[in-house]
Amino acid sequence: MAAIQxxxxxxxxxxxxxLDGVSLTIEEGxxxxxxxxxxxxxxxxxxxxxxxNRANAGSVSVHGHDVVSEYRAARRLLGVVPQELVFDPFFTxxxxxxxxSGYFGLKNNDAWIDEVMHHLNLTNKANANMRALSxxxxxxxxxxxxxxxxxxxxxxxxxxxxxxxxxRQTLWQFVGRLNHEGHTVVLTxxxxxxxxALCNRIAMLKAGKLVALDSTANLIHRISGSQLxxxxxxxxxxxxxxxxxxxxPDQLLGGNQYIxxxxxxxxxxxxxxxxxxxxVVIEDMQLxxxxxxxxxxxxxxxxx
Amino acid sequence: MIGxxxxxxxxxxxxxKVAAQTVAAPVLTAMLYLLIFGHVLQDHVQVFPGVKYTxxxxxxxxxxxxxxxxxxxxxxxxxxxxxxxxxxxxxxxxLSHWELFGAYVxxxxxxxxxxxxxxxxxxxxxxxxxxxxxxxxxxxxxxxxGILGTLGLVAGIxxxxxDQLAAFQNFLIMPLTFLSGVFYSIHSLPGFWQDISRxxxxxxxxxxxxxxFFGQSDVAPLHSFAVVCGFFLLVAAFAVYLLKSGYKxxx
Numbered sequence: 001m002a003a004i005q006x007x008x009x010x011x012x013x014x015x016x017x018x019l020d021g022v023s024l025t026i027e028e029g030x031x032x033x034x035x036x037x038x039x040x041x042x043x044x045x046x047x048x049x050x051x052x053n054r055a056n057a058g059s060v061s062v063h064g065h066d067v068v069s070e071y072r073a074a075r076r077l078l079g080v081v082p083q084e085l086v087f088d089p090f091f092t093x094x095x096x097x098x099x100x101s102g103y104f105g106l107k108n109n110d111a112w113i114d115e116v117m118h119h120l121n122l123t124n125k126a127n128a129n130m131r132a133l134s135x136x137x138x139x140x141x142x143x144x145x146x147x148x149x150x151x152x153x154x155x156x157x158x159x160x161x162x163x164x165x166x167x168r169q170t171l172w173q174f175v176g177r178l179n180h181e182g183h184t185v186v187l188t189x190x191x192x193x194x195x196x197a198l199c200n201r202i203a204m205l206k207a208g209k210l211v212a213l214d215s216t217a218n219l220i221h222r223i224s225g226s227q228l229x230x231x232x233x234x235x236x237x238x239x240x241x242x243x244x245x246x247x248x249p250d251q252l253l254g255g256n257q258y259i260x261x262x263x264x265x266x267x268x269x270x271x272x273x274x275x276x277x278x279x280v281v282i283e284d285m286q287l288x289x290x291x292x293x294x295x296x297x298x299x300x301x302x303x304x
Numbered sequence: 305m306i307g308x309x310x311x312x313x314x315x316x317x318x319x320x321k322v323a324a325q326t327v328a329a330p331v332l333t334a335m336l337y338l339l340i341f342g343h344v345l346q347d348h349v350q351v352f353p354g355v356k357y358t359x360x361x362x363x364x365x366x367x368x369x370x371x372x373x374x375x376x377x378x379x380x381x382x383x384x385x386x387x388x389x390x391x392x393x394x395x396x397x398x399l400s401h402w403e404l405f406g407a408y409v410x411x412x413x414x415x416x417x418x419x420x421x422x423x424x425x426x427x428x429x430x431x432x433x434x435x436x437x438x439x440x441x442x443x444x445x446x447x448x449x450g451i452l453g454t455l456g457l458v459a460g461i462x463x464x465x466x467d468q469l470a471a472f473q474n475f476l477i478m479p480l481t482f483l484s485g486v487f488y489s490i491h492s493l494p495g496f497w498q499d500i501s502r503x504x505x506x507x508x509x510x511x512x513x514x515x516x517f518f519g520q521s522d523v524a525p526l527h528s529f530a531v532v533c534g535f536f537l538l539v540a541a542f543a544v545y546l547l548k549s550g551y552k553x554x555x
Contacts, residue, residue: 088385102306
């Protein structure tokens with residue numbers, strides 16, 4: 001049985017179609033990435049899955065339980081880490097986690113609460129008031145709250161936005177372990193290298209529509225070849241003959257840097273020859289394999 | 305059931321952690337009302353034969369405190385959670401609309417009862433009270449707190465900002481409370497205003513509550529009980545409907 005089944009989900013806000021007939025299936029045990037630019041509908045889709053929002057059409061189920069008609073069963077199976085950094089200022093970390101356990105019908109859950117706190121490096125903050133915690137610590141508590149009931153499906157909505165390297169590593173180690181133990185993980189993130197490293201399958205949303213759905217490996221193989229990053233010395237310009245090879249016309253890198261698409265290493269020498277012909281001085285040069293970010297940019301540009 | 309118990313416990317803990325503000329302060333306010341109005345009007349007003357004005361005032365003040373604090377508890381909890389975003393912790397778990405209703409209103413009733421008991425204990429020093437029908441006192445006290453706790457829930461669901469909640473409180477709850485006979489008997493009003501008062505459900509809560517103390521009231525206690533019960537069922541059904549539909553909470 002699918003961990004999550006999303007069928008023809010539509011969500012409208014007046015004239016805006018936030019989700020426009022999205023369908024996808026996430027199998028048990030997957031580490032699934034949900035990617036897309038801001039406003040693509042990722043959080044809306046997660047909100048509908050979590051019962052925080054209602055779809056105008058279509059259906060969503062968790063382990064076969066419809067999130068509206070069988071919401072109690074569906075929500076018991078879900079642990080959601082919300083995107084916003086929210087907390088209840090009245091309580092300590094331990095009180096917060098005990099309350100969250102209770103909401104899920106669990107009493108005497110301290111052994112698991114202690115384990116979750118240990119894995120998220122929260123143990124020495126157990127009795128601190130939520131107000132006194134740093135942003136990173138509050139984020140850890142949010143993750144812990146989503147895990148208090150050992151949900152088989154864990155949904156992380158941009159969990160690493162604005163957090164330090166230590167928390168990222170701690171979080172991915174712990175979530176990775178849970179995934180190995182059989183928990184399904186759904187991740188939305190803008191850090192594509194994270195998605196590439198962690199997710200075995202990826203869906204991409206744009207303007208409420210599903211524009212890609214494949215294994216991470218297949219998505220990356222869609223772009224054959226590599227990219228050559230060139231930084232030219234001040235005053236130097238890329239010869240016109242090479243301009244068709246520039247892969248990112250918007251030049252995210254700015255300045256005098258260019259990213260050129262090459263199919264293999266053999267194509268590098270002719271490019272260098274053209275640069276020498278034009279007496280262009282190179283300050284730095286890098287050859288990289290295409291990655292998920294390239295795929296993402298290509299798909300998003302194609303769908304414009 | 306554990307979910308309901310936990311939410312109820314959390315709602316109680318929420319106000320109990322700031323009890324100086326949520327319990328002690330309203331008791332002090334009620335005592336000030338009694339001292340000032342009791343002192344000024346003691347020798348000038350007698351509402352029921354044989355009942356001093358200070359004594360007449362006490363049940364009204366107790367009930368007013370119960371009602372206002374029950375409303376404040378559920379409404380402030382909900383609006384704070386909505387605005388800070390932590391309502392998500394209650395919306396994500398498998399809590400039913402009945403559990404949400406029971407926990408929020410239950411905690412509101414408890415705070416109302418605690419403040420009411422506090423006001424009673426303090427004001428009992430200043431007035432000689434009788435307890436003709438204590439069950440009516442308890443029944444009207446609990447029902448009144450339940451109604452206002454429910455209205456607080458509705459207001460908290462509806463309001464998007466603190467000023468909208470303040471408007472609900474200041475332009476609806478406060479006038480209905482003050483014009484319900486806390487400080488006077490409606491028989492002292494001109495005929496037209498007496499008739500208007502009979503459309504105010506708060507009047508029946510306070511009148512029935514006061515009957516429990518003195519055995520005297522403006523309308524028969526059973527009549528008040530029927531009105532109060534009916535009103536409670538009406539607002540409770542509306543609140544449960546809002547929770548079930550997800551109005552402004554799951555949107």
